[in-house]
Amino acid sequence: MARKHDVAFVTKALRLLPVLGCLVGMCSALLTILYVPMPFGTLCVIAVASLLVYGSDAALWVGPTRTRLRVLDTWSRTRENAADAWQAVADLPFAPLRQKRTYPVVIALTVAWNSVGVRLVGLSPQSFLLFFPASILTWLYWLALRFYLTELLIRPVLADISADLPHSEVAPAPRLTLHRRLLIAAPGPMLIVGTVVAGLVGPHTIGTIVVGIGASALAAAAITSWPIVLLANSVTAPIAHLRDAAERIGTGDLTARVPIVSTDEIGVLAHAFNAMADGLRERERIRAAFGTYLDPVVAEHILRAGPSLAGAEIEVTAWFLDVRGFTGYAERLPARQVVASLNNLFELVVPIVRRYEGHVDKFVGDGLLAVFGAPLPRPDHADQALAAALDVAAAVHGQELQIGIGLNSGQVIAGNIGGAGRFDYSVIGDTINVAARVEAATRQTGDIVLLSEQTRRLLRAEQNELIARPGITLKGKSAPVTLYAPTNFSVEN
CATH class of the missing domain: 3.30.70.1230 (Nucleotide cyclase, GGDEF domain)
Known part of the structure; x- marks a missing residue:
């Protein structure tokens, strides 16, 4: 039976994501004070402008999200069309990213926001070329954060829905591979952290922010990217072995085995997979023996129903x-x-x-x-x-x-x-x-x-x-x- 409280919790939690987005936008606006001193009133104007940008993003997020939540709500009440519900819920992280009109709207508002901010603070027009990329970077960081939070929230519901599906009903193709997820998740936060640290250390000048962003970008590209690539490969390569072996098991090749190439959780998973394959081979051997000494119809009946005396x-x-x-x-x-x-x-x-x-x-x-x-x-x-x-x-x-x-x-x-x-x-x-x-x-x-x-x-x-x-x-x-x-x-x- 589906846990209705999971559906209700996920629905409420997803509706709070726009609020979190607005908080991220306000924080990005408040970071400006680390580099450019300004009156409190000017800071409030810049914060309100950032709320306009992230609020517009949230408004455009509502449509595709609400459509898929309706499908989920219908399934939770009727327990019908489980395949459609699974596909709709699994698409929740991706649907807002496919909303094409979001990008020109947010970019246009960000241009206006930064133009007004540069003018209010009294900086040169060229300063816009510095603040605009930082604002876009922060918004992209929010998109990635929202994507991962949505995936985390929907997992219990996907588990409930998948319990109603035959194994062959849903075969999800990887839209965003684990390799790409790791490459996307790491550099953005590093750039933001480097920028904040540069602002905290000082001196509080435009040059400082240039140095902070530049140094963070250089470190992300030249130093951090290589460990991330190696980490991604160390995770995805064993998973590829597991996937290939599982596909062979699915086609009836019970000799498939997974090489154990690590001592972490993936190594434990590979060992468990091999133990499962051994168990399947033993069960098939017993089934074959039953089929030799018993009629296959009777053997299948006994394996399914057990040795009941009734x-x-x-x-x-x-x-x-x-x-x-x-x-x-x-x-x-x-x-x-x-x-x-x-x-x-x-x-x-x-x-x-x-x-x-x-x-x-x-x-x-x-x-x-x-x-x-x-x-x-x-x-x-x-x-x-x-x-x-x-x-x-x-x-x-x-x-x-x-x-x-x-x-x-x-x-x-x-x-x-x-x-x-x-x-x-x-x-x-x-x-x-x-x-x-x-x-x-x-x-x-x-x-x-x-x-x-x-x-x-x-x-x-x-x-x-x-x-x-x-x-x-x-x-x-x-x-x-x-x-x-x-x-x-x-x-x-």
């Missing part, structure tokens, strides 16, 4: 497959050849079962139990089971091993059976027992495929004509039943 009652169609005359076949041939023949048979059968979205519940000696409609329910399980049985019968026709398949439908309990930490996902119920008895009846009728009355009733599509085999007595049942054989694989054919 079973679910569900309607399924089950069929048993058994090899005819297997006992005599096993007596005549070496065990290795017998196993190879069974494996060849199951190599044909299992993919067909999966193709029709069934799963092999278990292998029972020379046969197997296939279930359709569990663990994931589906309404056409009887049709899918019959279609799979017919395809299996066609695939093994003429093979060395001959088979019989019996189908039955009904309610079963599907769940994890076992104890003491050892479980087996299976289906339990009389439906399964009857399916085994129907398969045994194929030996009486000579048919390859037989299905019960319960399965026949559930068929939605006439996939094949069925021939009734009435009066069949199933083991364990007192009354004879009617079974049905598809004409394509009946004894008549």
